[in-house]
Amino acid sequence: MKRFVIVGLGNFGASVAEALYSRGHDVVAVDVNERAVDEIAPHCTRAVVGDGQQVEMLEEIGAESADAAVVSTGDDITASILSTMALTDLDIETVYVKVISHDHARVMVRMGAVETIFPERESAFNLASRISEQGVLNYVRMARNLSVQEMVVPAQWRGETLRDLSVRAEFELSVVGIHDTTTDEMIVPPDPDETLDATDTLLLAGRDEALERAAEFANGTVE
Numbered sequence: 148m149k150r151f152v153i154v155g156l157g158n159f160g161a162s163v164a165e166a167l168y169s170r171g172h173d174v175v176a177v178d179v180n181e182r183a184v185d186e187i188a189p190h191c192t193r194a195v196v197g198d199g200q201q202v203e204m205l206e207e208i209g210a211e212s213a214d215a216a217v218v219s220t221g222d223d224i225t226a227s228i229l230s231t232m233a234l235t236d237l238d239i240e241t242v243y244v245k246v247i248s249h250d251h252a253r254v255m256v257r258m259g260a261v262e263t264i265f266p267e268r269e270s271a272f273n274l275a276s277r278i279s280e281q282g283v284l285n286y287v288r289m290a291r292n293l294s295v296q297e298m299v300v301p302a303q304w305r306g307e308t309l310r311d312l313s314v315r316a317e318f319e320l321s322v323v324g325i326h327d328t329t330t331d332e333m334i335v336p337p338d339p340d341e342t343l344d345a346t347d348t349l350l351l352a353g354r355d356e357a358l359e360r361a362a363e364f365a366n367g368t369v370e
Contacts, residue, residue: 154234156187211239232258298361
């Protein structure tokens with residue numbers, strides 16, 4: 148079991164707190180909004196009304212012993228900066244920060260955040276990818292040069308093996324898993340000599356442009 152501190156209890160922060168707590172972790176949630184604290188209280192170890200920008204307050208709730216922290220202060224960039232500073236002053240090395248823009252993300256990385264999360268942008272990329280390509284079932288943008296996409300097996304690939312197809316050489320993509328939809332089993336890593344079926348989907352990782360080309364191939368729009 149790990150201990151997490153969540154600073155800011157908007158939709159994102161509250162959802163993270165609840166998800167971590169449901170996985171059996173020790174979760175301390177902090178916000179200046181008393182109503183938000185009351186709502187999350189049944190779904191975390193401890194909920195506190197307080198200012199997450201203040202080192203003293205974070206010390207009082209035992210934040211210095213946390214394994215990681217999540218800062219989610221909405222549109223208040225100043226609050227996210229000061230909260231991240233306070234957490235790093237307590238020697239919490241692993242701090243994740245929800246951001247609202249690329250500039251915000253750049254600042255937070257400079258402040259020591261190990262990762263920035265831009266939920267609205269990531270959700271938009273996911274939706275755009277799924278609705279623009281019929282063969283794409285799921286899409287997650289991991290970083291500027293890496294995304295993961297779940298795609299139906301193109302008709303041309305059915306009955307073939309990954310070894311025969313040479314997906315890495317042909318598309319500059321890695322097949323990190325095969326989802327057998329008949330059994331709902333995700334095979335990771337995939338067997339390169341297993342024949343692909345129409346009921347399989349592929350979990351592909353690579354650059355956005357390579358994933359887009361693979362999706363177009365699956366839809367029959369390119370050869």
